[in-house]
Amino acid sequence: MKIKQEVNDLVKRSLDRHLRLAVTGLSRAGKTAFITSLVNQLLNSSTQENLPLFEPSRNKQLLGAKRIPQTNLMVPRFDYDIAIEQLHSAPPRWPEPTKDVSEIRLAIRFKPKKGARRLLKSTSTLYLDIVDYPGEWLLDLPLLDMSFEQWSQNQMELLKGDKAGSQLRSQLAKEWLVKLNHFNCFDTANENRVAELSKAYTQYLHDCKDSGLHWVQPGRFVLPGELEGAPVLQFFPVELEVDEHGKPTKEIKRDSAYAMLRSRFNEYKKKIVKAFYQEHFATFDRQIVLVDCLQPLNSGHDSFMDMSGAINQLMQSFKYGRNSILKRLFSAKIDKVLFAATKADHVTPDQHVNLVSLLQQLVHEAWQHVSYEGIDMECMSLASIQATMPGFASVGDTTLQAIKGTTLEEETMTLFPGEVPPKLPQQEYWQKQGFEFYQFRPLKIPHDQALPHIRMDKALQFLLGDKLR
Ligand SMILES: Nc1nc2c(ncn2[C@@H]2O[C@H](COP(=O)(O)OP(=O)(O)OP(=O)(O)O)[C@@H](O)[C@H]2O)c(=O)[nH]1
Ligand SMILES: [Mg+2]
Incomplete structure (x- = not known):
């Protein structure tokens, strides 16, 4: 038995x-x-x-x-x-x-x-x-193949030129950029200064998210969880001259702010990005x-x-x-x-x-x-x-498809929020017609x-x- x-x-x-x-x-x-x-x-x-x-x-x-x-x-x-x-x-x-x-x-x-x-x-x-x-964690994958210098250059380039979002990004980055201008990364490291600039940089990333820009790096800065305030989340990109091998042209002292930023960036790659892929994603x-x-x-x-x-x-x-x-x-x-x-x-x-x-x-x-x-x-x-039910709405003599729901303010509405473009929309779409949807509360x-x-x-x-x- x-x-x-x-x-x-x-x-x-x-x-x-x-x-x-x-x-x-x-x-x-x-x-x-x-x-x-x-x-x-x-x-x-x-x-x-x-x-x-x-x-x-x-x-x-x-x-x-x-x-x-x-x-x-x-x-x-x-x-x-x-x-x-x-x-x-x-x-x-x-x-x-x-x-x-x-x-x-x-x-x-x-x-x-x-x-x-x-x-x-x-x-x-x-x-x-x-x-x-959070999907933001996947945005960090390319960091694993980047040096601090390459990452810095990439981030700085996002603020320049006429790529989509560059203008908005440079506006949002203003406060951090002003602080960065008064910061000499070749000076001896001062943890408080590094923390202050990191905070401004993190705020810039949050502002990007709040303005509808999702592509932010490092992803964990906007969703720190338990790591909030930890030094591994306190670094930021810097603008500097590099030689043909991508190495800084100036000598980097071991006790410089630059060395601190670079080592935190490397630690972030190892302990956060790599660890996520190995312990979870795998x-x-x-x-x-x-x-x-x-x-x-x-x-x-x-x-x-x-x-x-x-x-x-x-x-x-x-x-x-x-x-x-x-x-x-x-x-x-x-x-x-x-x-x-x-x-x-x-x-x-x-x-x-x-x-x-x-x-x-x-x-x-x-x-x-x-x-x-x-x-x-x-x-x-x-x-x-x-959260909504499909229905119909009459406009003059025509009957249109519509949705009906209750807004977060407890107002019941029947509306047609707009047409979804079947392809990536061209500029005209944004000029001609908008798209407007309301937040509805659950049924x-x-x-x-x-x-x-x-x-x-x-x-x-x-x-x-x-x-x-
Ligand atoms: N109408 C409608 N709204 C939805 C639905 N799913 C999510 N939402 C809306 O989207 C919001 C975000 O949804 P969540 O499920 O919290 O999204 P999340 O990805 O977990 O968000 P985070 O935890 O902030 O990363 C909700 O508060 C709703 O307002 C859905 O099926 N229908
Ligand atoms: Mg959630």
């Missing part, structure tokens, strides 16, 4: 599956909403039928899901209960912004469809770890990248082009080519990447096609490269937590109902469908 139990346990363990799903996106892209909805949909999957595009649910193979303690004890827990509490408060509220990595673990029980699994036992379990981390099996295409459409040309650059940068993290930085750090595991345009409920349903083709354009260049590397990729649009829904969504089931199918067969 005991032996039979042991054999059964052994079979069970070898047939159960594990999957680490990473969820990322630039700040406010909708990560917390996505994870909350995903967990909520799975917890409700055995009793509710609102996931028709998710095969295991449609085929009634899902027996149930429950939350279980995570195995990685070094990462904070994703606060699902608080998010749900906020969504169910009166009036409903969106979950608070988050700043760090966090994770949550689910055990999903299902009936296998065929094969050895089915023969040996009637149920299997998929252990799913869902990890939330463990991911699947990745979803959430993109809010609508916010930059609202903010204008520079913000949009800047986001396009940031997405391109973000995608470098899935380039596992032979000579890539990643290859040197670890062997890649991610086999599927989903790009999802979030908050689709902000636009009318007829605009969803355009939203997807716009996203495809945004990721196009890098996309070709990644599919070449053998990763399965897809683009889609979704609303993790649907009121009873506790025992799964959260309303648009195409979460399609996302689940791409990310988990094959693991629940």
Whole structure:
């Protein structure tokens, strides 16, 4: 009897599956909403039928899901209960912004469809770890291949010329640049001065984010988490002359401010960037990248082009080519990447096609490269937590598609927010027509109902469908 139990346990363990799903996106892209909805949909999957595009649910193979303690004890827990509490408060509220990595673990029980699994036992379990981390951290990947001098030069160049966003950046950087002008990096280092200039530089990066520019480096400066105030986050680029090998033409003394900045930059690369890729990124099996295409459409040309650059940068993290930085750090595991345009409920349903083709354009260049590397990729649009309902509005004799929702100020509105361009918009788009969307608060829904969504089931199918067969 005991032996039979042991054999059964052994079979069970070898047939159960594990999957680490990473969820990322630039700040406010909708990560917390996505994870909350995903967990909520799975917890409700055995009793509710609102996931028709998710095969295991449609085929009634899902027996149930429950939350279980995570195995990685070094990462904070994703606060699902608080998010749900906020969504169910009166009036409903969106979950608070988050700043760090966090994770949550689910055990999903299902009936296998065929094969050895089915023969040996009637149920299997998929252990799913869902990890939330800021997309800004991926913007730091290129630092690993850069010297302090190269990085400084890059940052300074961003402020010059007529590239999209340069003018805005140089305005935002003014206060820091004035301080930098009065700073001699060849003098003996003074920690307080370095801290003061770092603060001004960090403020400039925050101001970039607040003005709709997402491409900021180092990414951890705007989302420091526990490292707030630590010297490893206190450095900034400097302007200096370099020789043909990229080395400073002036002699650098060991006790100079320059030497301090350079060593902190190197420490940042090693202890923050490299450590993230080795300790976290290397463990991911699947990745979803959430993109809010609508916010930059609202903010204008520079913000949009800047986001396009940031997405391109973000995608470098899935380039596992032979000579890539990643290859040197670890062997890649991610086999599927989903790009999802979030908050689709902000636009009318007829605009969803355009939203997807716009996203495809945004990721196009890098996309070709990644599919070449053998990763399965897809683009889609979704609303993790649907806050509006589609409807119609009459303008004169014509009836137009519209959306209806309640604003954060508790005002009910029916509106047509605008057309989403199917391609990267040209200058005329910004001059001719704007795009205007409102923030809506979540809908009121009873506790025992799964959260309303648009195409979460399609996302689940791409990310988990094959693991629940
Ligand atoms: N209408 C609508 N709004 C959404 C949806 N998902 C997110 N939002 C809005 O986007 C905001 C940001 O969403 P979060 O899920 O907090 O985004 P995040 O990526 O976790 O943001 P950070 O934690 O700040 O990085 C929310 O407060 C909502 O206003 C959605 O599906 N529909
Ligand atoms: Mg969040």
